[in-house]
Amino acid sequence: MSQMVLERLRERFGAAILETHSDFGDDTAIVDPSAWREIATYLCNDPALEFNLPVDLCGVDYPDSWNGPSSTARTGRMEVVLHLYSIGKRHRIRMKTRVGGEAMEGAELDSLTDVWPGLNWLEREVFDMSGVTFRGHPDLRRILMYPEFEGHPLQRTYPAGKTQPLVPYRTEASAGMPIDKLEPFGEFEGMPFGRRPDPTAAGVG
Amino acid sequence: MEPLDLSHENGELELPSEPMHLNMGPSHPAMHGTVRIVLELSGEIITKSDVQIGYLHRGFEKMCERGTWAQVFPYVDRLNYVSPMLNNVGYALAVEKLCGLSVPDRCQWYRMILGELARISDHLTCTGAMAMELGAFTPFLWFVKAREMVWDILEEETGARLTHSFGRIGGMAFPPSRDLRALCSSALPRILEIVEEGEKMLLKNRIFLDRLEGVGPISGADAVSLGWTGPCLRASGIDYDIRKAHPYLKYDEIDFEVPIGTSGDTLDRFLVRLGEIRQSKRIIEQSLERMPSDGPICCDDPRVVLPSKDDVYTTIEATIQHFKLIMEGAKVPKGEVYSYTEAGNGELGFYLVSDGTGTPYRVRVRPPCFQVVGGLSRLIDGRLLSDIVPTFGSLNMIGGECDH
Amino acid sequence: MGDVKEPLLGSRDEQPRRSLTIDGNEQGFATSRVDAMLGWARKYSLFMYPFITACCGMEFMALQSPRFDLARFGAEAPRFSPRQSDLLWVVGTISQRQAPVLHRIFEQMMSPKWVLAFGTCASSGGFYDNYTTLPGVDKIVPVDVYVPGCPPRPEAVLDGLLLLQDKISRGGRDPRVVRPRNDPPSKVAELVSLRRSSGDPRDLLSHLAPGVAGRSQTEKKSGDA
């Protein structure tokens, strides 16, 4: 139903739209990071498309060390995915782009906060969780993690079990009783065998 | 000696004054324990507010990348923990969209019944807590008593009062129990009685109305550009309900209205939620009649649905199927999908990325109340300090969902 | 009364830590009449500080509601300031960002003070074993009673509260072991009958279709009478 949206994008932006597909019924356009802001403002302001509801923005990490599922070869490790919806026209679109090299260098995008104010917090969350900085964001700081936290947890290279406590833990001596997990409560205890081994999980903190 | 009170035409003699900073901190009765607002006050008026969330960030998306697709259900329960069944149904529909499955009719009706019961308990909790935060403690106790009745039905059906983990990919864990109709037909009228009694006490109370009317208004266009969905958006007059706009399950086969507010202030958000309780009751009654009383509850795709226990203990094929499904998880086809349903606070979306193995590559939840709380500082700037409590209560921020 | 020395536990500037026991009596048994009387007075008037964060909060609401009433045990008065509360209810998951808040509130409470960890997440971090969750509240504050369950049923929490009240009446400060309440078998029968007389929760949906409910209730009564 919204093939029309993809066609309009292709005819208007041509080269900037790297690829479009409609798997599982979701219309997706993979765009060039440099044209991210231009396409977004077009989608929002064009009377025929009128995407006025910013549904969701998230970062998906495809490091080469994990040989992620992404089909076509694209430059950039972190994929920023934006979902939009139009209340009037009742159609949806997903806009994706790939930023950042293998060590997340140069993972930057233009901020869309002035196009949709709703993306203000979502961009802060993508910065906090995935490490993509947004140029021109009014106050880009961590939203879910505490300011003293180093690293971006949703990156595949960040081990799940590594905590950075703010308050020093009580030791067994001071508590007068055992308060640490008893062995053999392993790090992946209870997890199914089929899960993919985390190649980077050398030492888990 | 000059007289002291010279008349100063050229600009007032203004002593330098700084605004007062105040923490409406995480551990505050009205802040649901997980939101901190750093306020800059001049007297009672808020000049600047910085809403800080993340105090209940439990790493939902990182935990989903550890287990199989089916092991995500307990985590999904604890997103919007006031209506866990709606999260279960939302996530199950997302994975089924990725697998290309369709569930039998009986399961679709059953999902709608339990989902609407969860929606009733969500709205009861929100309106009850809002009344309590404004000092009306009795309606809160009545609404919690009404919620106990909903929980009794859910406990009878699923075994757990709150965190049911009752959804499965391709169906539900168990078929409906034999006295579901009796339980619902006797509990729902009593719940409506209690809601009407609470309304009679609140909606004619001058103090309650003055505290809610005209407080924290937002226009429809602003709400849409902020990404608002659900009761808060409908209170501003925008008629967007996913059960009507993009019907899923069997919502297109039953008739119910969508309550719409007019001015988008706190009172409208309160009334929209009360209206939705009645609509949910209508949905449940119609679904109860139309649900077939027998037939499979799960679809019959062996790659996804667990075999029945007696097969597992008797035949080797079922044992292998059971072992592979549990140990390596259901093999969901490679690809990405975004599926959305109408949860208690609005559009609950799941963006799933699968790499073909039994472990999800990425599960992104679109929490509806994250965007709604994002607009909170716009609602309270320039207003009185005491208006924060009803405004924040009407947004129904649920820590588990907002900080996922 | 034993000289109650509040330990400098977990305070910021790492003074020498002493374990949480009253110097007077090590075994934690009320020795003098005054202690017994004080213990009795304290256990029935526990002012709580509800430190509620997550899903256990919903079950906490049910606990406060008329059905599983907390007021029967004198512990329902919520005081939203640590200065006026003796029992800190840690209800729900405590993330690493929330840990300093909880630690500061525990420090600011007046002693004698007790802590009840409500639910698995508060007791051990639950199944959120990751970068952002505090693996158990006892990592930062001394906990007196751990109530397992996710969320625990209100009856389980009430049982935990009774355990805490026993501990208070004994004046025990020993954090290591909470002795289970000794319900002799004869008392259990009485408790069960008390439970039965208070009615089956299904009675709340009293006028069920007689055919259905009546049969199941009589079954239950005849079953274990």
Place this chain on the structure above:
Amino acid sequence: MAIYGPVFLILLAAAAVSASFWTAATILGRNRVHTPDKDAPFECGSESTGARDVKLSVKFYMTAILFVVFDVEAVFIYPWAVHFRTLGWYGLGEMFAFLGVIIVALMYVWKKGALEWET
């Protein structure tokens, strides 16, 4: 003098009760331990961000003082209102004079702009 006996007794009782509370608190709470965290102000668990030594605008002080002044004057009106009948015309005249003075003061304050709130 005799009629003031009960008043004196009440004062005595009040002093005794407050003294007993005070002494009991000091005796029982003798060994309080003061740690930096315990003495910090309670601000919903967060680090308090300096709400103490903040320079507030002068309008709050003005409004507070004016309230005290006019409130005390209101206190004088109550006994008059109770004995309104017995005081007769003389009392009425006196009270109107008193109120006149207050009204003049109010006009002055209003003109000088002390009641202005939105600067």
